[in-house]
Amino acid sequence: MSDNKSPEMVRISIDVMGGDFGVKEIVPALNLVIKNHADIKFLLFGDENQINQHLSKYKSLKNCVEIHHTDKAIKSDEKPSDALRSSKGTSMRMAIEAVKNGEAEAVVSAGNTGALMALSKIVLKTAQGIHRPALASVMPNVNGDVIVLDLGANILVDAENLVQFALLGSIFARAHKKIESPSVGLLNIGSEDMKGPDHVRAASDILSRIDFPGTYKGFVEGNDITNGNVDVIVCDGYAGNIALKTIEGVGKLVKHYCKKSFAANPLAMIGALFAYFPLKNLSRSMDPRLYNGGVFLGLNGICVKSHGGADALGFSTAVIMAVNLSRQGYIDQLVRDISHLTDQETFLSQDV
Amino acid sequence: MSDNKSPEMVRISIDVMGGDFGVKEIVPALNLVIKNHADIKFLLFGDENQINQHLSKYKSLKNCVEIHHTDKAIKSDEKPSDALRSSKGTSMRMAIEAVKNGEAEAVVSAGNTGALMALSKIVLKTAQGIHRPALASVMPNVNGDVIVLDLGANILVDAENLVQFALLGSIFARAHKKIESPSVGLLNIGSEDMKGPDHVRAASDILSRIDFPGTYKGFVEGNDITNGNVDVIVCDGYAGNIALKTIEGVGKLVKHYCKKSFAANPLAMIGALFAYFPLKNLSRSMDPRLYNGGVFLGLNGICVKSHGGADALGFSTAVIMAVNLSRQGYIDQLVRDISHLTDQETFLSQDV
Numbered sequence: 001m002s003d004n005k006s007p008e009m010v011r012i013s014i015d016v017m018g019g020d021f022g023v024k025e026i027v028p029a030l031n032l033v034i035k036n037h038a039d040i041k042f043l044l045f046g047d048e049n050q051i052n053q054h055l056s057k058y059k060s061l062k063n064c065v066e067i068h069h070t071d072k073a074i075k076s077d078e079k080p081s082d083a084l085r086s087s088k089g090t091s092m093r094m095a096i097e098a099v100k101n102g103e104a105e106a107v108v109s110a111g112n113t114g115a116l117m118a119l120s121k122i123v124l125k126t127a128q129g130i131h132r133p134a135l136a137s138v139m140p141n142v143n144g145d146v147i148v149l150d151l152g153a154n155i156l157v158d159a160e161n162l163v164q165f166a167l168l169g170s171i172f173a174r175a176h177k178k179i180e181s182p183s184v185g186l187l188n189i190g191s192e193d194m195k196g197p198d199h200v201r202a203a204s205d206i207l208s209r210i211d212f213p214g215t216y217k218g219f220v221e222g223n224d225i226t227n228g229n230v231d232v233i234v235c236d237g238y239a240g241n242i243a244l245k246t247i248e249g250v251g252k253l254v255k256h257y258c259k260k261s262f263a264a265n266p267l268a269m270i271g272a273l274f275a276y277f278p279l280k281n282l283s284r285s286m287d288p289r290l291y292n293g294g295v296f297l298g299l300n301g302i303c304v305k306s307h308g309g310a311d312a313l314g315f316s317t318a319v320i321m322a323v324n325l326s327r328q329g330y331i332d333q334l335v336r337d338i339s340h341l342t343d344q345e346t347f348l349s350q351d352v
Numbered sequence: 353m354s355d356n357k358s359p360e361m362v363r364i365s366i367d368v369m370g371g372d373f374g375v376k377e378i379v380p381a382l383n384l385v386i387k388n389h390a391d392i393k394f395l396l397f398g399d400e401n402q403i404n405q406h407l408s409k410y411k412s413l414k415n416c417v418e419i420h421h422t423d424k425a426i427k428s429d430e431k432p433s434d435a436l437r438s439s440k441g442t443s444m445r446m447a448i449e450a451v452k453n454g455e456a457e458a459v460v461s462a463g464n465t466g467a468l469m470a471l472s473k474i475v476l477k478t479a480q481g482i483h484r485p486a487l488a489s490v491m492p493n494v495n496g497d498v499i500v501l502d503l504g505a506n507i508l509v510d511a512e513n514l515v516q517f518a519l520l521g522s523i524f525a526r527a528h529k530k531i532e533s534p535s536v537g538l539l540n541i542g543s544e545d546m547k548g549p550d551h552v553r554a555a556s557d558i559l560s561r562i563d564f565p566g567t568y569k570g571f572v573e574g575n576d577i578t579n580g581n582v583d584v585i586v587c588d589g590y591a592g593n594i595a596l597k598t599i600e601g602v603g604k605l606v607k608h609y610c611k612k613s614f615a616a617n618p619l620a621m622i623g624a625l626f627a628y629f630p631l632k633n634l635s636r637s638m639d640p641r642l643y644n645g646g647v648f649l650g651l652n653g654i655c656v657k658s659h660g661g662a663d664a665l666g667f668s669t670a671v672i673m674a675v676n677l678s679r680q681g682y683i684d685q686l687v688r689d690i691s692h693l694t695d696q697e698t699f700l701s702q703d704v
Binding site: 140141142152155156187189190195196197221222223224225226227235237238239241242243244245246247248249250251252253254256257258260261262264267268270271272273274275276277278279281282285286 | 492493494504507508539541542547548549573574575576577578579587589590591593594595596597598599600601602603604605606608609610612613614616619620622623624625626627628629630631633634637638
């Protein structure tokens with residue numbers, strides 16, 4: 001298949017058996033994607049009968065897919081170690097292997113996060129020079145959005161890992177935000193130089209002196225995730241995951257307050273009717289489905305994790321992320337830039 | 353003064369020179385407090401002329417205050433180490449010393465956080481058996497509120513520190529939420545036993561076996577801060593500060609989205625008019641002034657930090673927190689319960 005691929009064509013492999021809804025939401029999601037994105041080929045890994053049953057409703061999508069049958073799937077609650085042992089022939093593993101074999105540029109799955117992380121690391125391997133892959137995501141802020149990484153793939157990291165995350169995030173921001181030198185901040189608990197854990201301060205020291213694809217702006221704090229000061233925020237997986245989950249929680253709290261306020265009494269409910277369109281706009285601004293998708297960066301291939309509970313719109317956001325990263329040549333850029341970073345390594349090692 | 357103190361009387365010392373607005377917002381704040389809380393005496397430390405000038409508007413407040421003149425103040429941008437050296441005779445230090453000398457049960461300041469933390473530790477000292485004080489705050493959630501600590505007083509902690517924070521937070525929750533055995537969660541990046549940094553997992557191990565004033569509920573995640581599952585959330589200052597600032601940031605983002613949606617076009621603005629009361633309710637639910645105030649717990653005295661930019665309503669929330677903790681006998685309870693925890697220390701030390 002790779003032989004007759006046009007230069008513009010992007011091939012995305014999809015784990016159709018992953019997530020809470022599987023094929024039922026994934027097939028309509030892919031149809032949403034091709035409405036606005038041409039030259040995409042989907043390699044679908046999952047139960048052929050089920051896929052065909054849902055595909056029958058989407059004529060133009062039919063021409064963009066290639067079905068690879070399997071009825072074996074990794075369960076969402078399986079321990080990553082157990083999932084790994086019995087992963088052969090599962091939709092998730094086959095979808096990842098398609099990237100490894102050069103049949104697809106990226107893989108998207110809504111399945112078991114731990115298993116996806118472990119499998120993609122084993123099958124795709126980390127890119128030359130990268131010590132640890134990181135989980136990155138796009139989050140909304142007052143100026144549009146910001147890329148935050150790591151979000152939980154690595155709990156404990158050292159300064160050099162954080163420096164590499166800054167590189168991984170910067171190249172992601174180039175592809176996603178189409179800016180040449182994205183601004184990068186290091187998440188800390190104060191903006192003064194003396195504050196924060198040792199590994200964060202050491203990383204800051206290195207980033208302020210080396211040459212990498214972003215522009216280092218110093219320490220940022222939790223509120224900088226939403227205030228639009230920087231394009232990329234780098235942190236360890238412990239801090240990043242806590243920030244991510246906190247944002248999810250506050251979003252739910254705001255929804256709870258909204259419902260409570262507008263259902264307080266009949267007058268308030270009439271108010272809600274008159275405010276229908278602005279409230280709908282507000283709800284759209286905060287719609288987590290438009291920010292669905294975490295990417296494992298630093299592997300020899302792109303692997304996007306969709307939220308397990310994503311519906312068609314949510315899953316389509318994750319697929320579009322995979323399409324954009326593939327089309328912008330994320331992996332080629334990474335290989336080029338990591339070797340440039342490695343050239344400065346003697347300098348790095350002295351300082352860490 | 354302590355001789356003619358009635359049993360119900362609570363005495364709060366106030367650093368009147370601290371914060372962005374000083375006496376101008378602090379005096380009206382105290383007037384707000386006495387409207388709903390009887391038997392309070394305020395010891396005001398600051399410029400006598402300025403205080404009297406503002407006091408003249410509030411007749412009933414006049415009878416509740418005792419002015420201690422000083423025109424020396426710690427600057428908000430001073431480094432804590434510099435502030436410490438020249439702290440003698442400043443309003444902040446004098447207000448803390450009033451607690452040490454038994455003239456007040458608690459101190460409230462909106463001044464320099466680092467200086468307040470350092471000074472209160474030096475002057476009041478940590479309570480017997482407590483290794484490190486923690487900064488705690490009350491945050492809103494779907495069921496009311498939750499106490500979170502530490503929020504940045506300690507970046508690096510060990511398991512035993514976290515266990516002590518659980519104790520400090522539980523006694524705070526008893527006083528604040530009036531519940532006998534508050535539920536306590538440990539902030540982590542997953543609810544499974546094997547996940548998370550070593551010190552967090554070790555603390556979980558201890559908390560699930562020892563006897564302390566709360567009920568340990570296991571690991572919680574960032575979204576549990578707002579979803580109301582537990583009364584107290586314990587974490588290190590690095591994670592806590594990032595969560596706190598992230599919540600502040602998301603609050604501002606929601607406000608930004610709200611304004612944008614309701615100012616999008618004339619029709620949306622009319623919608624806002626009709627939705628005036630529910631929108632006002634919504635805004636009140638998310639008003640950070642109603643959650644102003646961080647408490648340094650674990651000292652021989654109560655020290656409450658108000659946000660530097662707090663207005664009268666915000667500052668009054670911080671003062672009410674100090675009043676409640678004093679009235680519920682926080683310090684006496686702490687002394688009693690820490691000795692009970694220390695009795696189990698042989699058991700603790702074996703496991704950490």
